Amino acid sequence: MELPLTELKNGESGVINSIRIVERSEHRGRRHHWHRGAHTRYTTFMKRLTDMGLTPGVTVTVVKSAPFLGPVEITVRGSRLALGRGMANRIFVEVNR
Amino acid sequence: MKDKKKLVFALAGNANVGKSVIFNHLTGLHQHIGNWPGKTVERAEGTLHFQGYTIDIIDLPGIYSLSTFSIEELISREFIALKKPDTVINVVDASVLERNLFFTLQLLELETPMIIALNQMDIAKSKGVEIDCKRLEKLLGVPVIPTIAIKGVGIYQLLSKAIQVVEANESKKKIYPIRYGKEIETRVSKLVDMINASQLKYPARYTSIKLLENDEEIRKEIQSASPKIVAVSEKLSREIEDLHGHDCSTAITCGRYEVAGHIASEVQEIIPSTKPDLGELIDDITTHPLLGYPLVFAALLSILFSVFTFGDFFSGYLTDVFYCWKPLFMELFGGSLIGELFWAGIIDGIIAGVTIVVPYITPFYLMLYLLEDSGYLSRIAFLMDNLMHKIGLHGKAFIPLILGFGCNVPACLGCRIMETERERLIAGFVVTLIPCAAQSIIILGLIGEYVGLEWALLLYAFDLIVILILGRIAFKTLPGEPTALIMEMPSYKVPHPETVIKQTWFRIEEFIKVSLPLIVAGSFSLKLLELLNLLNPIANLLSPVTVLWLGLPVATGVALVFGVLRKELSLIMLATLLGTTNFSYVLTPVQMMTFAVVTMFYIPCTATIAALIQEYGWKKAWYVTVFEIVFAIALGGVAFRILPLFI
Numbered sequence: 001m002e003l004p005l006t007e008l009k010n011g012e013s014g015v016i017n018s019i020r021i022v023e024r025s026e027h028r029g030r031r032h033h034w035h036r037g038a039h040t041r042y043t044t045f046m047k048r049l050t051d052m053g054l055t056p057g058v059t060v061t062v063v064k065s066a067p068f069l070g071p072v073e074i075t076v077r078g079s080r081l082a083l084g085r086g087m088a089n090r091i092f093v094e095v096n097r
Numbered sequence: 098m099k100d101k102k103k104l105v106f107a108l109a110g111n112a113n114v115g116k117s118v119i120f121n122h123l124t125g126l127h128q129h130i131g132n133w134p135g136k137t138v139e140r141a142e143g144t145l146h147f148q149g150y151t152i153d154i155i156d157l158p159g160i161y162s163l164s165t166f167s168i169e170e171l172i173s174r175e176f177i178a179l180k181k182p183d184t185v186i187n188v189v190d191a192s193v194l195e196r197n198l199f200f201t202l203q204l205l206e207l208e209t210p211m212i213i214a215l216n217q218m219d220i221a222k223s224k225g226v227e228i229d230c231k232r233l234e235k236l237l238g239v240p241v242i243p244t245i246a247i248k249g250v251g252i253y254q255l256l257s258k259a260i261q262v263v264e265a266n267e268s269k270k271k272i273y274p275i276r277y278g279k280e281i282e283t284r285v286s287k288l289v290d291m292i293n294a295s296q297l298k299y300p301a302r303y304t305s306i307k308l309l310e311n312d313e314e315i316r317k318e319i320q321s322a323s324p325k326i327v328a329v330s331e332k333l334s335r336e337i338e339d340l341h342g343h344d345c346s347t348a349i350t351c352g353r354y355e356v357a358g359h360i361a362s363e364v365q366e367i368i369p370s371t372k373p374d375l376g377e378l379i380d381d382i383t384t385h386p387l388l389g390y391p392l393v394f395a396a397l398l399s400i401l402f403s404v405f406t407f408g409d410f411f412s413g414y415l416t417d418v419f420y421c422w423k424p425l426f427m428e429l430f431g432g433s434l435i436g437e438l439f440w441a442g443i444i445d446g447i448i449a450g451v452t453i454v455v456p457y458i459t460p461f462y463l464m465l466y467l468l469e470d471s472g473y474l475s476r477i478a479f480l481m482d483n484l485m486h487k488i489g490l491h492g493k494a495f496i497p498l499i500l501g502f503g504c505n506v507p508a509c510l511g512c513r514i515m516e517t518e519r520e521r522l523i524a525g526f527v528v529t530l531i532p533c534a535a536q537s538i539i540i541l542g543l544i545g546e547y548v549g550l551e552w553a554l555l556l557y558a559f560d561l562i563v564i565l566i567l568g569r570i571a572f573k574t575l576p577g578e579p580t581a582l583i584m585e586m587p588s589y590k591v592p593h594p595e596t597v598i599k600q601t602w603f604r605i606e607e608f609i610k611v612s613l614p615l616i617v618a619g620s621f622s623l624k625l626l627e628l629l630n631l632l633n634p635i636a637n638l639l640s641p642v643t644v645l646w647l648g649l650p651v652a653t654g655v656a657l658v659f660g661v662l663r664k665e666l667s668l669i670m671l672a673t674l675l676g677t678t679n680f681s682y683v684l685t686p687v688q689m690m691t692f693a694v695v696t697m698f699y700i701p702c703t704a705t706i707a708a709l710i711q712e713y714g715w716k717k718a719w720y721v722t723v724f725e726i727v728f729a730i731a732l733g734g735v736a737f738r739i740l741p742l743f744i
Binding site (some may be wrong): 021043044046047048049050051052053055056057058064066067068069070071073077078080081082083084085086087 | 586
């Protein structure tokens with residue numbers, strides 16, 4: 001099943017399916033819409049993640065989450081990374097449960 | 098014609114791979130640390146003599162890619178592609194081979210002569226990773242030298258190999274055997290043919306790949322030379338997108354990682370060690386939900402404590418040393434106007450800089466580099482990220498912010514640890530709003546003493562709220578994108594003392610060169626004003642602000658001006674000017690509160706302004722300074738009008 005990275009338990013692994021811009025805008029009553037600059041924002045965001053090895057199809061393992069909804073620590077391609085929660089929320093992984 | 102005996106080597110690699118340790122081994126004390134022209138990115142350069150060559154070594158910033166995502170990446174690739182160093186020494190962390198090779202592959206695309214320092218072999222070994230260097234050398238087509246920089250192992254071999262590479266490759270163009278997937282390569286070669294026909298300054302293959310990646314800089318470059326190539330590359334990259342299902346830039350990144358992963362698995366053998374790793378254990382404790390925060394708190398307290406104990410002791414010692422020369426000086430030049438101006442203006446300024454700032458920033462830098470090198474800084478950022486997001490910063494900003502309570506100067510310089518220019522500026526701005534120890538003296542000594550401790554605490558709380566609000570406004574209004582935290586969590590390691598000490602020394606040297614003259618100039622001009630009897634006229638000139646708007650006595654104008662020079666003296670100044678140390682005789686509680694509000698928010702001191710100039714350039718330093726002065730005075734006036742309702 002597909003879950004955002006933040007929903008994984010410590011020690012659980014998943015394969016990256018997609019990276020999306022899902023702005024949490026429920027309270028604004030509308031979904032994110034593509035205005036000018038949204039595209040470049042998305043590509044910069046993607047570039048940062050993929051450059052660090054978080055490419056679609058790669059296996060990531062959650063090591064732990066920081067307390068108080070802090071960042072998520074993961075291992076990917078033999079390296080350990082801390083991802084801000086907002087960022088981790090946008091990474092969707094396929095998990096076997 | 099280039100002098101054959103003069104060489105330029107560039108050190109390139111990811112962050113946390115031991116690049117600066119190698120740099121220190123190579124260059125010793127012949128270093129120069131400054132900024133890249135017009136940027137707030139550190140540029141470290143050093144020279145060494147080896148086998149009859151004079152070698153200039155440039156330590157490029159630690160980066161993960163060569164895209165245009167950050168200034169560091171842009172600086173690095175332009176340096177390699179356009180300045181053409183004789184050899185690039187790519188420092189690779191053997192314990193995180195795959196991710197490091199991803200960067201190596203991009204260096205290879207630049208077709209520069211290069212050599213790999215396979216560093217941290219000891220850490221790799223302790224993780225159970227064995228690497229076949231010969232095989233790696235063969236697959237990449239680049240010499241590979243295993244090193245353990247922290248122990249100096251392999252440095253000599255690295256250097257002699259680099260010289261060999263230079264001597265063997267004299268004017269030969271490098272073509273490396275690395276190729277990505279077929280769907281990418283066929284399109285790259287189409288572009289390469291077109292680009293080869295029209296002469297361009299970057300290598301053709303590199304240009305083609307960057308065009309397909311939709312790289313802004315290269316696109317602009319080619320657009321003016323040949324718009325046709327850009328049009329074709331757009332068509333080709335759409336084709337790749339259709340085949341791959343992701344945008345072309347992601348497809349190429351995937352391609353590179355595929356190759357990196359393939360090479361890594363070919364050359365390394367991993368036998369996970371069964372022994373529990375000490376680093377892992379420390380990591381578990383330091384990021385523990387219950388233990389982590391007290392530990393951060395303890396670490397920060399010990400930093401503040403050591404900075405201030407050492408600073409206080411050393412500052413006092415230096416002051417004694419300096420002032421014991423004063424009688425002698427006065428005997429020689431005393432009495433004359435020039436003599437007084439010289440002593441009070443210049444010597445006092447130097448003393449202020451040397452005795453007040455240097456003793457405090459030295460231990461601070463030592464602690465900061467120790468924290469960073471050991472890996473604990475990343476853990477602090479990990480724990481504090483959420484809190485810092487409230488003001489649009491991420492976890493790493495926590496350190497300079499807390500240090501701001503001690504002294505704004507090192508805190509300001511510490512903002513360097515932020516990744517983007519925008520974040521450095523927000524952090525620097527927020528830091529200068531934090532009451533430093535000297536401002537705390539005013540808050541506690543004036544308000545705590547004469548108005549009530551609860552009012553002093555209220556002022557602190559108010560300050561934090563204002564910081565939160567202004568930080569948020571800066572974060573919303575400054576151009577650019579907020580960056581979420583994406584940070585490597587390096588393994589814990591014992592810092593390399595020599596590197597830490599050298600880094601500290603070069604930072605202080607820079608401070609003395611850049612900031613000290615500014616402090617002296619400030620001190621000199623104030624003394625000049627005093628000797629010319631201009632202080633009272635200035636106080637009178639300021640009276641519309643001080644008396645009418647702030648409701649303070651005329652004399653406070655002078656204290657406020659002097660406060661910019663040496664904040665810790667403004668309370669003493671105020672006492673001298675008002676003729677008493679019991680402020681309750683001369684100031685009403687409302688006046689005291691107003692005075693405290695103004696001093697709390699306005700720019701701390703000339704040393705901080707100097708630090709701002711050093712870090713952000715004149716223009717931004719000027720904006721921050723003017724804003725804070727105007728803001729502080731505006732707020733003071735409001736306080737003067739509202740506070741009588743409560744006090």
